[in-house]
Amino acid sequence: MAGAVEKPGRGHRDRETEAIKRRLHDLEGKVRDARSRHEPASSASQDRGSAMGEALKLSTEMIAGVAVGGFIGWALDRLFGTAPILMVVFLILGAAAGILNVVRSAQRRQAAAGPLPGNDLPADDDDD
Template sequence: MTDEPLPSLADLDRRLREARETVLGPPEPEAPTRTSNAFGSAMRLGVEFVSGFVVGGLIGWALDRWFGTRPWFMVVFFLLGAAAGTVNLIRAARRLQAEAEASEEQNSSTRG
């Protein structure tokens, strides 16, 4: 048996990285996966929309219980919550569209 010390894992990792770069060239940055982003965006938009209805309805229900004016506050705040949910949905969709267009421009400029 030899008495040479075993190389450390950090040294092995460094040598493997150097060998890969020599053979394959420098690594390219990985592009984000669109499927997981699309699913997350769809879930986010759904939650943005529904949360307005729920929060508005709960505020109206609480005010109706407090003042004893059933169902007037609930109807009014449900409609206000619906409007707020719709506005939030439109804002979030515009923001996601702008991010997607910026990402597409960046990807097309790096390819060509």
């Protein structure tokens, strides 16, 4: 009968280990499910950040075009003594260059995004 008696706590410890393993496995499943639910939200914030970066880049190009044009016009006015004429001309040219850069960047971004839904409709044959 002495062999039938277990050491105190040994069987209890095995049951606790199994319970902990089971709880850990359940917790891993819950974490995996939570991560899969939150992945689309992170891609949306990444898209928002990308769009914010693109907007900052476009505005910087616009401001840089005007600033460089104004500086070149100012320097040429100082060199030739033709006070505000060349500065105004180059400010306008700088603004035009900035707008052209913004339009080109927007066209590249639109081409990379692909066609909009609904643009694949057949041509309208009405003679209205």
